[in-house]
Amino acid sequence: MEKRVVFRSSWLPYALVAPQMAITLVFFFWPASQALFQSLLLQDAFAAKTQFVWFDNFRDLFNDPRYLASFRTTAVFSALVTVLGLSISLLLAVFADRVVRGARIYKTLLIWPYAVATAVAAILFVFLLNPTLGVVTHFLRAIGIDWNYLLNPTQAMILVVVAAVWKQISYNFLFFLAGLQAIPRSLVEAAAIDGAGPSRRFWTIVFPLLSPTTFFLMVVNVVYAFFDTFAIIDASTGGGPVQATTILVFKVYQDGTQALDLNSSAAQSVILMAIVVALSVIQFRYVERKVQY
Amino acid sequence: MTFRPGVVRAAVFAALFSVAGAASAVTEITWWHSMTGALNNKVDQIAQKFNASQSDFKVVPVYKGQYDESMAAAIAAYRGGNPPQIVQVFEVGTATMMAAKGAVKPVYQLMKEQNEPFNPKGFLGAVYGYYADTHGNLISMPFNSSTQVLYINEDAFKKAGLDPTKPPTTWPDLEKDAEKLKAAGVSCPFTTGWQSWVQLESFSAWHNVPFATLENGFGGLGTRLEFNGPVQVMHIGNLGKWAKEGLFVYKGRKDEPLASFNSGECAMITTSSGSYANIKANAKFAWRVGTLPYYPSVKGAPQNTIIGGATLWVLNQKDKNMYKGIAKFFTFLSSPEVQEDWHESTGYVPITLAAYDLAKTKGLYEQRPGFDIAIKELTNKPPTANSKGLRFGNFVQIRNIIDEELEGVWSGQKTAKQALDEAVKRGNEQLERFQKANQ
Numbered sequence: 001m002e003k004r005v006v007f008r009s010s011w012l013p014y015a016l017v018a019p020q021m022a023i024t025l026v027f028f029f030w031p032a033s034q035a036l037f038q039s040l041l042l043q044d045a046f047a048a049k050t051q052f053v054w055f056d057n058f059r060d061l062f063n064d065p066r067y068l069a070s071f072r073t074t075a076v077f078s079a080l081v082t083v084l085g086l087s088i089s090l091l092l093a094v095f096a097d098r099v100v101r102g103a104r105i106y107k108t109l110l111i112w113p114y115a116v117a118t119a120v121a122a123i124l125f126v127f128l129l130n131p132t133l134g135v136v137t138h139f140l141r142a143i144g145i146d147w148n149y150l151l152n153p154t155q156a157m158i159l160v161v162v163a164a165v166w167k168q169i170s171y172n173f174l175f176f177l178a179g180l181q182a183i184p185r186s187l188v189e190a191a192a193i194d195g196a197g198p199s200r201r202f203w204t205i206v207f208p209l210l211s212p213t214t215f216f217l218m219v220v221n222v223v224y225a226f227f228d229t230f231a232i233i234d235a236s237t238g239g240g241p242v243q244a245t246t247i248l249v250f251k252v253y254q255d256g257t258q259a260l261d262l263n264s265s266a267a268q269s270v271i272l273m274a275i276v277v278a279l280s281v282i283q284f285r286y287v288e289r290k291v292q293y
Numbered sequence: 294m295t296f297r298p299g300v301v302r303a304a305v306f307a308a309l310f311s312v313a314g315a316a317s318a319v320t321e322i323t324w325w326h327s328m329t330g331a332l333n334n335k336v337d338q339i340a341q342k343f344n345a346s347q348s349d350f351k352v353v354p355v356y357k358g359q360y361d362e363s364m365a366a367a368i369a370a371y372r373g374g375n376p377p378q379i380v381q382v383f384e385v386g387t388a389t390m391m392a393a394k395g396a397v398k399p400v401y402q403l404m405k406e407q408n409e410p411f412n413p414k415g416f417l418g419a420v421y422g423y424y425a426d427t428h429g430n431l432i433s434m435p436f437n438s439s440t441q442v443l444y445i446n447e448d449a450f451k452k453a454g455l456d457p458t459k460p461p462t463t464w465p466d467l468e469k470d471a472e473k474l475k476a477a478g479v480s481c482p483f484t485t486g487w488q489s490w491v492q493l494e495s496f497s498a499w500h501n502v503p504f505a506t507l508e509n510g511f512g513g514l515g516t517r518l519e520f521n522g523p524v525q526v527m528h529i530g531n532l533g534k535w536a537k538e539g540l541f542v543y544k545g546r547k548d549e550p551l552a553s554f555n556s557g558e559c560a561m562i563t564t565s566s567g568s569y570a571n572i573k574a575n576a577k578f579a580w581r582v583g584t585l586p587y588y589p590s591v592k593g594a595p596q597n598t599i600i601g602g603a604t605l606w607v608l609n610q611k612d613k614n615m616y617k618g619i620a621k622f623f624t625f626l627s628s629p630e631v632q633e634d635w636h637e638s639t640g641y642v643p644i645t646l647a648a649y650d651l652a653k654t655k656g657l658y659e660q661r662p663g664f665d666i667a668i669k670e671l672t673n674k675p676p677t678a679n680s681k682g683l684r685f686g687n688f689v690q691i692r693n694i695i696d697e698e699l700e701g702v703w704s705g706q707k708t709a710k711q712a713l714d715e716a717v718k719r720g721n722e723q724l725e726r727f728q729k730a731n732q
Contacts (some may be wrong), residue, residue: 044731045368046393051730060726066719132544132553150543151704238546239693241700258361259689260368260389261726 032273038266045260057267066243067251067268074247077161078225085165085221086214089172094202096173097180107177114170118228122235125163149237153244156237160245163232168224172217179213180206211291219283226276230254248272320350322618323377325357325367327603328437331570335638343625350618352379360386360603361689367608371396376608378615379622381436383603384423385688388510390606391432392686392731398607398616400623401430407620415627419597419671420644423682424604427511433604434623435644437635439567440598440667441491443467443586447579449560453477460561460583464531467561467586471540474560481542483535484550486564489695490601491585492532493520498680499587499670500524501596510684514728518691518720521713524591530709533702543703546696565601566667569640582663584670596680598670602641642668686727691720 007013042053061067096106113121128136131148140147149155183206191201207214230253233239239246239254249272256265328336333356340352357363360383367380382390390397404411413421413431420435447457453473461467471482485491497504502524510516535541542559544550554562555575563585572580587595605626607619625631632648635641637657643649649668652658658665676682685691698716701707707715 042726042730044392045389046396047372048393048395049731060722064722132558133556150545151700238696240546240697241704242697242706254693255690257365259687259693260365261687261690263730264726 035266035269035273038263039270041263043263045262057264058271061264061267061271066246069243070246070248070251073157073243073245074226074249077157077164077229077245077247078222080157080161081164081168081225081229082218082221084161085168085172086217088165089169090176090210090214092169093173093176093180094206096177110173111170113166114174116167117231118167119231119235121167122160122163122232125159125166126236129159149241151241153241156241156244160229160232160236163236164225164229167232168221172221175213175217176210179210183209215283215287215291218287219280222279222283223276226272248275319348320612320614320618322350322352322379322615322622324352324354324379324381324605325363325377326354326381327356327358327360327363327383328381329356332437332639335635339626339631339635342631343622346625347621350621352618352622364389367606371608376610378610378619379605379607381603382433382606384601384682385692387424387433387604388684388686388688388727391426391684392514392727396609397432398609399426399430399432400434400607401432403607403616403620404623407617409620409624411624415645415647417642417644417646417649417668417671418676419600419681420642422676423600427513433606434626436603436605436626437567437639437641438600438602438644439565439641440600440671441487441495441563441585442566442663442666442670443561443563443583444554444568444572445581445583446554446557446560446576447581449474449477449479449557449578453479453560457579457581460581461586462584464528464586464588468531468535468540471535471561475538475540479560480539481544481553481559482539483541483561483563484544484553484559485541485562486548486550486568487601488546488699489692491563492528492699493525493695494683495585495598496528497525498597498599498676498682499585499595500591501593501677501679502591503679504683505685508678509682511678511681514686514724514731516685517724518685518717521710521717524588526709526713528588528709529699529702529713533705533709536703537705541703543700566642567602567640569664570638582666584666595670595673597673597676599680599682600642600671640664642671685724686731687723690723694719694723 039057040052040054042051042056043049092110096103096110099106116124126134128134129147129149131137131150134147137147146152147155149159187205187209188201191205196204227249229247230250233245233247233250234253237245239250248268252265252268252272255261255268324336324340326333326336336354340354344351355377357366357380360381363380364382364386367377367382370376376396401411401413413425413429416431416435417438419440420438421431424433424435425431443460445457445460450457450470453470453476455470455473461470467483474482494504497520502522503509504520505516505518507513507516532541536543542553544553544559548564548568550559550562551564551568551571553559554564555572557576557578566582569582584595585598605623607616610616627645629645629647629651632643632645633651633655636643636648636652643652652665674680695716698707698712698719702709702712
């Protein structure tokens with residue numbers, strides 16, 4: 001059943017959406033169209049000379065085996081960040097939901113990291129895991145793990161994933177907790193009376209009822225991993241060792257703002273946008289079917 | 294969105310205030326820079342002194358983030374039609390700035406037009422050459438320059454039974470010392486900061502071998518990299534071997550390794566001479582400066598090292614009156630007193646011969662042993678085509694590529710030859726792209 005609100009006035013609805021439309025046009029459509037246009041040009045940094053080169057920037061990118069390799073890196077990174085971020089925060093939310101005494105303190109502490117800027121989160125983990133001075137490194141050495149993310153590609157990936165996940169847990173936690181609290185107690189209690197254990201209650205009642213939240217968070221987390229994590233890479237591994245943590249958005253950032261090659265950067269961001277649009281379409285078409293509202 | 298009244302009031306006030314400021318007779322010259330901490334204070338001090346010395350112009354230094362950030366900001370401001378007057382750009386950005394013919398006012402031209410006394414011969418050759426065009430005209434104003442030196446931990450040397458007054462002068466000696474240090478229980482005998490700059494760029498100049506064709510890029514946009522020659526391959530191969538043996542420990546791409554030297558973990562480091570003040574403030578052990586090591590087996594070595602650091606670029610101005618003030622400021626800035634003071638308090642090399650002489654007469658180098666090693670390396674021999682500097686477009690990307698490939702060697706995934714060949718190939722793609730965009 002659809003709810004409809006009917007406006008008497010013919011202009012009022014348009015006036016009400018106008019501010020939102022204006023913001024979207026100015027801050028999304030306009031820069032996005034600029035990026036599309038820039039991706040077809042070849043300019044010097046000062047834009048003194050501009051050539052229209054059609055799809056040369058894209059051709060150069062796809063001829064670069066390293067650019068293609070960074071798709072795989074991005075896929076691994078995003079999958080890890082999304083899956084780990086969602087499962088850990090769901091676990092924390094379930095526990096926090098059960099806590100009776102001092103619930104507010106737990107919740108506040110869990111929400112805290114969200115106030116930390118992405119780059120600061122990365123620096124925090126660099127301090128903890130620095131190959132020379134890190135506190136955690138010290139313990140890892142003690143149990144026989146030679147921790148040096150400067151040269152070990154797997155460890156570098158672990159570092160950036162941990163930092164990215166830690167940063168995002170609070171956000172996921174908030175939504176999961178709200179979702180859990182919206183589940184009617186009566187359903188869970190009825191199942192308990194019928195003899196279902198905690199694990200069964202969770203998987204057959206709570207988890208399916210939570211699916212709209214999980215789905216929403218999955219989309220948000222994928223977008224986060226694809227777009228918002230360049231600061232983490234920049235502040236920790238710088239894409240290395242070799243190119244072990246060069247994800248697509250980091251290269252966009254590096255080429256555009258540090259190396260001032262705006263045209264290649266624009267081309268990369270167009271490709272990135274296409275990927276995320278495609279992913280979102282897939283998620284909405286196939287995953288959303290499993291969601292029960 | 295909510296507006297806090299306080300913020301709005303402050304913004305209105307600021308707007309009114311800036312209008313009032315513009316109405317007064319003093320012309321403001323904005324100087325974007327990337328100097329932090331003690332260096333930032335020094336920059337402010339220089340500007341204050343200049344402002345106090347005359348009443349027509351006021352230089353306003355503004356910290357605009359790190360080198361790449363302030364450069365990007367200046368270019369964005371130029372593209373937006375409202376550039377600052379002066380911007381400090383690191384040596385890596387030189388080719389990008391030089392290629393922007395309409396955007397930049399060359400310093401030699403500025404000084405000539407404004408009839409300011411200006412003696413290009415007064416600058417150190419290695420400093421001047423890096424920022425001059427093919428006709429020998431200075432394009433940007435040298436400001437902070439440094440080069441690569443070796444620092445050793447004397448306490449660690451003593452512990453290993455080595456003579457702490459004798460830092461190794463050659464790479465084979467350094468290897469022997471590193472072995473002794475390791476045997477004495479030092480976990481990190483040797484490390485290096487800025488690996489591309491120290492171990493490849495300046496290394497090539499120091500051994501008088503080319504880094505790239507067309508005089509390392511000075512000869513034009515058609516330059517292509519060639520640092521995969523036998524001398525460089527030998528050196529990177531040695532470093533790779535030492536990394537495997539635990540004699541060389543990799544600590545990061547940029548300045549991060551310095552912390553490992555300061556903490557006492559690493560006994561030797563090759564890095565910027567500009568780190569002098571930092572080590573002095575942080576190292577809790579006796580230490581000493583040595584010259585950058587070389588291979589005696591390479592003919593002509595040591596030649597001279599090349600500089601790093603930054604220069605001041607003048608962006609084209611609509612208001613021509615600005616140029617008068619900028620020229621006057623540059624004259625003030627290059628005076629021996631200002632330069633000597635800058636050298637003494639920061640550790641950057643004196644960029645004019647007059648400032649160097651002034652430091653000598655003041656007895657600065659007796660007070661601080663090793664403080665003049667950097668300038669001695671730079672002036673060791675008259676610069677050749679291989680040692681006057683480097684000029685590449687997309688240099689930021691090229692350095693990243695070199696960093697990545699070197700990490701492949703340190704971790705044992707690649708041989709020196711493979712890595713350098715690959716770095717040259719990938720770097721040349723960047724040079725081709727830059728050439729295409731700027732032709």
